[in-house]
Amino acid sequence: MPETQDLAAQLGEAFTNGDLARLAPLLDPRVRWGGEEETAQTCHSRADVLAWYGGAKAVGVRAEVTETVVRDHAVVLDLILTGPGQGPDGRRPEHVFQVFRLAGGLIIDIRGYNTREEALMAADSPVPAEGSPLHGHRAPWSRR
8 A cells, every 4th residue: 555655645746736747657548537428528548637637727727635545546635626617518616526546556547526425435446347337426527
């Protein structure tokens, strides 16, 4: 678990500082981030995820990490979001629990949840197969 704790610290720093250069090496080249179902907004690569975060940062969205929970194969960040309240795909939540699942020392799957309990349950369950829904999962806002 020390490797997971190190990754969690780096992930927290990347979000706290809005530093995409710190985030990039933590992401698997084929990282997936998106809703329960495959959509045009679902991210399927490191480049997709970085482009989305870069777009959010460019319009003034910031994330404050209020808690970090480390599990064997996942990191949960409790994020308070500030900045523009509306994205192209709808209202931005003010609070999200983001689960970053890990394999081989890299983030392979990113999912957002409304509650800490849902996020912790997801963090302790296996990574869903590509395209399979995960109960309680919420699609992130304003994906491009």
